[in-house]
Structure formats: C-alpha cells, structure tokens
Amino acid sequence: MRRALELARRAWGETHPNPMVGALIIEEGKIVAEGWHARSGELHAERVALNNLERKPKPDATMVVTLEPCSTHGRTGACCEAIARAGIARVIVGAEDPFAGHAGNGFAVLRQSGVEVISGILAEECADLNLIFNHWIVRREPFVALKTATSLDGRIASRHGESQWITGATARADVMRWRRYFPAIATSSGTVLADNPRLTSRCEGAEEWCPVRFVFDRRLRTAERLDLHVFSDAWREKTVVVTAAQAAEERRDVLKKNGVAVWALPVATEQDFFCAFKNRCAEENLPGVWVEGGGTFLGSWLKSGAADYLYQYVAPTIFADEKAIPAFSGSETDLGNLFRVNRLKYEKLGSDSLLRGHLEIGN
Ligand SMILES: [Zn+2]
Incomplete structure (x- = not known):
C-alpha cells in the first residue's frame, strides 16, 4: 500500500x-x-x-x-x-x-x-491524500484551506510589518508543494500590493506552475498597478480579481482589457461574499482553493465560517510583542466560541512544524 x-x-x-x-x-x-x-x-x-x-x-x-x-x-x-x-x-x-x-x-x-x-x-x-476530492464529492463546493506561517506566539510579522523568513527553507518548500496540490490560490489586494507575489508554485526539479490566481479586492485598488506580477506575467489570464458588485465599472474595464477576469459578487455581509465566491468556484468546476494572506484577510475567512481547513507553519521563535501582527484578527471570541481545528496532523519540517486540520464550522 x-x-x-x-x-x-x-x-x-x-x-x-x-x-x-x-x-x-x-x-x-x-x-x-x-x-x-x-x-x-x-x-x-x-x-x-x-x-x-x-x-x-x-x-x-x-x-x-x-x-x-x-x-x-x-x-x-x-x-x-x-x-x-x-x-x-x-x-x-x-x-x-x-x-x-x-x-x-x-x-x-x-x-x-x-x-x-x-x-x-x-x-x-x-x-x-485526497483532501480536496473528499470534500468536493460530498459537498459539491470547493475545499478552502487557509495557510499561515507564524511564530510560537502566533504572530506573522513584527509591529513594523517585517514578515520575511519567519519559517525556514524546508517549510517554505513544503508550502510550494501544497500550492501545487491546489487548482487555485487566493490572496488579498493588501498582500498583492505590499509583496507583489507571483502566486505560483516553484518546486525544486519542476517547472514553475501557475494555478488560477484570485486577488480579493473589493475597491479594485490593484487596478492602478498593472505592473504587478499577477497582472503582467505570462499567466495573467489565470488571474481573477474578486470584487464587490458595486465596484467601479471603469476599474473593472481596466483589468479586463489587460486580460484579467473580474468576478463581481454581492457583499451584503462577509459571509455572503465568501459564499458567493465558493458558489462561483463550484460553477467553474474549481474543487479547491489555497488561501494565503495577512491576519485581517484570514481572520475574515475564519469568522465567515466559509473556510474548511488550516495549514499553520510554526517557527520556534517568539515575538513577545503584543503589537506584532497576529495570524488571525477581527473576531471577539470568548472561551465558549473559540474556533477549533479537528483531526489535527503534525509534521516536523526542519526546525519548523506544520499543523494542519479541519476547521470547525458554525461558530
Ligand atoms: Zn475506477
């Protein structure tokens, strides 16, 4: 076997x-x-x-x-x-x-x-082995997995925003391997504007590979930055900007003219927005989405109940700074309504660790 x-x-x-x-x-x-x-x-x-x-x-x-x-x-x-x-x-x-x-x-x-x-x-x-298939075949909606990389005290960046290399090379290579597992990747306009990521999978011994790339940008702030990797590289037709139904028409046109697709979805509540996104993915036959981003973006996914899974890479470091940026924010939780991860798996990756498991829905 x-x-x-x-x-x-x-x-x-x-x-x-x-x-x-x-x-x-x-x-x-x-x-x-x-x-x-x-x-x-x-x-x-x-x-x-x-x-x-x-x-x-x-x-x-x-x-x-x-x-x-x-x-x-x-x-x-x-x-x-x-x-x-x-x-x-x-x-x-x-x-x-x-x-x-x-x-x-x-x-x-x-x-x-x-x-x-x-x-x-x-x-x-x-x-x-088949996390995505197992979910898709039962629910007919995409398996949405959040990825974060934190210190032992759950921080992703210093209070000044420095976030590079929290985890080591082995963990970062593992992220690339998991990116390759998913047919789509999503991040926020904040991450795209701050870091200009390629959102591709770069594994040793394999060609660079590009999934469908989602940029969540309600106000279409990124439309002014057509020089960004996701809007200008050879795979820009695999980039989809996910925005609000009421986002400015001219900005949508700028992106479309550049070959970038735009999904304009209803945003009455965060939950509606993410649900509409998942429904659209289902219509497009996209069974899984890997989500990366900062504490606000991942926190809103968590809060909406629309995320199914968590990958948390943990480095053996401690910020000990209450102003360092947390991996998830935006909720008011008590001990009675904490988010939970079920069927947790643990893996050692160099000096870092990967914790992954199913998010409990319905908080
Ligand atoms: Zn068969």
Whole structure:
C-alpha cells in the first residue's frame, strides 16, 4: 500500500476534480504491474495497472489500490467490473469511497463477482491524500484551506510589518508543494500590493506552475498597478480579481482589457461574499482553493465560517510583542466560541512544524 501511495502521488495536483489513486498487481509475492490515475478523463489506476500487465493475471493475483474501486460506469467504465473480468483473485483497498451513497458498493460488487476484498489498509493515509476530492464529492463546493506561517506566539510579522523568513527553507518548500496540490490560490489586494507575489508554485526539479490566481479586492485598488506580477506575467489570464458588485465599472474595464477576469459578487455581509465566491468556484468546476494572506484577510475567512481547513507553519521563535501582527484578527471570541481545528496532523519540517486540520464550522 505504501508503494501504491507513492504511485498515486506521481499525479500530485494533476487529477482534479478526480482523486489521486495508485494501484499495483502482486503475483507470488512480487509486484508485476503498477499504475496510477494521471488526470481526469484518463483511465483509472486499476485499469492502467491491468493494461500495464499486458497479459492475463495469474489465478492467485492480488490488486492493491489506495481507494475503493468505482462500481458505477463513468466515462471510462467501472473498475470493479474490469477487475473481476480480468480474473484478479483478491483486492486490498486503502480508503473507502468518501461519497456515502457509493461507500462500500465497490466492495459488494467485487464480492458478488467472487473477488476477495480486504479493506482499510493505511485507510487514514489513503484518505488524507485526497483532501480536496473528499470534500468536493460530498459537498459539491470547493475545499478552502487557509495557510499561515507564524511564530510560537502566533504572530506573522513584527509591529513594523517585517514578515520575511519567519519559517525556514524546508517549510517554505513544503508550502510550494501544497500550492501545487491546489487548482487555485487566493490572496488579498493588501498582500498583492505590499509583496507583489507571483502566486505560483516553484518546486525544486519542476517547472514553475501557475494555478488560477484570485486577488480579493473589493475597491479594485490593484487596478492602478498593472505592473504587478499577477497582472503582467505570462499567466495573467489565470488571474481573477474578486470584487464587490458595486465596484467601479471603469476599474473593472481596466483589468479586463489587460486580460484579467473580474468576478463581481454581492457583499451584503462577509459571509455572503465568501459564499458567493465558493458558489462561483463550484460553477467553474474549481474543487479547491489555497488561501494565503495577512491576519485581517484570514481572520475574515475564519469568522465567515466559509473556510474548511488550516495549514499553520510554526517557527520556534517568539515575538513577545503584543503589537506584532497576529495570524488571525477581527473576531471577539470568548472561551465558549473559540474556533477549533479537528483531526489535527503534525509534521516536523526542519526546525519548523506544520499543523494542519479541519476547521470547525458554525461558530
Ligand atoms: Zn475506477
């Protein structure tokens, strides 16, 4: 299963809105064929592994697959049927289908066809691989993840605004890897105007990659700065400015003429604004958004209840300055209504740490 997970990760960030899946075939204790799902519209991992075997499996062959094989006919046909038809004797599965209406169906279909099924192997790790898919398939709305990098006392910058290099190189490389996982990235006009970020993923050994880039800018302050990276680089057509429905028409036109799309959304309340944004993403088939920004921007996402997940990189440093900038601001919380992170995961990255988990909605 660890090998199957490695295979699945080869398509890191490439399969949206489908999950990443890895599969392999074992005969007499040896791996004889491997496969993974490369992208939406192409064959599923199980079928790729069967094709790569280039012959009929031996009578006692086992297939290992990270996700429950599909039992309904999609564009490429049901994998359960293909597995049974090929004569695979046993299937070992990682995660169940996250869609309650389908979960366990694959196992039932396989068993009816006389295939032995063993499930739940490294299930947690296999499910964690597809955070975006798991959310999208159930809710049909994008998985919105907030990212911040803080000191041990939760600050992102000094009182003078210096924020560079709070975390080290390993953590920053990990941010690039997660940016590559998401089909879209979002930030605020404040961050764009202050730091002029490229909002791309730059991983060692890979070409620079650009997701859909959202700049939240209600008053269209950025329209006066067409020299910014996001408005002037080779990917400017992947930049979308998200603004208020009542934002000045002339400023919208300036951006559109420059090849930048503008989404003008209702802003009666913060919650409405973010919900309208998520609905629009769903219409555009965008299953996940990675959100970076300062304390006000992330704080308003948190407060609106529209954010689903948090990535917090933590450096072993302490500002000990009540005026240093906090990672989240704008709420009045008591002990009774604190925001919570569920199913928290912890990872060491050099001298820094990554804490990530699901935000509890409904505060
Ligand atoms: Zn399938």
